[in-house]
Amino acid sequence: MSPARPAAQRRPPKIPESVLVVIHSIELDVLLIERADAPGYWQSVTGSKDSLTEALTTTAVREVAEETGIVIGSPRIPRAALRDWHLSNVYQIYPVWRHRYARGVTHNTEHVFGLRVPRDVAVTLSPREHLRYEWLPWREAAERCFSPSNAEAILHLPRLAG
DSSP states (O other): OOOOOOGGGOOOOBOSEEEEEEEEOTTOEEEEEEESSSTTOEEOEEEEOSSTTOOHHHHHHHHHHHHHOOOTTSSSSOGGGEEEEEEEEEEEOOGGGGGGBOTTOOEEEEEEEEEEOOTTOOOOOOTTTEEEEEEEEHHHHHHHBSOHHHHHHHHTHHHHOO
16 A cells, blocks of 8 residues: 655645547547556546636647647647537546545536647647557547547537537
8 A cells, every 4th residue: 555645745636527629630530549547548638627717618728738739729720620519428437536536526527629630730648648649530439439428429520520
C-alpha cells in the first residue's frame, strides 16, 4: 500500500461535469487516442471543468490542446471549427476512477462537442495521458471506443458534422 500524499500535494477532487470532443476530418475520419492508464481503451478527447464557473467551450479548447497539441483558434483551426452539438450524457463513473472525485460522487455529466480539423493536422499526445492515436472512418471509430457515450456521439457525426 502506498503512503498517502501530504495534503499540500493532493489534487482537488475532479468536477463531475466534463466535455467529450469528437475530432474529425471533413471526410468524417475520427481521431481516437489510447489511454495511458488503461491500455486498449480508445476514446475521443475528454476532460473535466477546472472550476465550477469555467465555460464548457473553454474546457473543450483546453483539453484538446492538452491531449493532442491541436490549438483551437489558430489560423489552421479557427474557433468556428469547434461546435457544441447540444448533446449531453449522464453516466456512472467507472469505480476505478471514482477516487478522483469527491466522496459520494458517482455520476458525471458529459457535454459533446465536434471539432473539424484538416486530416493532416499535427497531433502531439501528452505521454502522461495517452499512448498513441489513430485516424479511423467514423463507423470503425465508434466500434473501437470503450465508452458507450463516446461511441454514440461518433455515430451522430454524419448528421452533426456541419
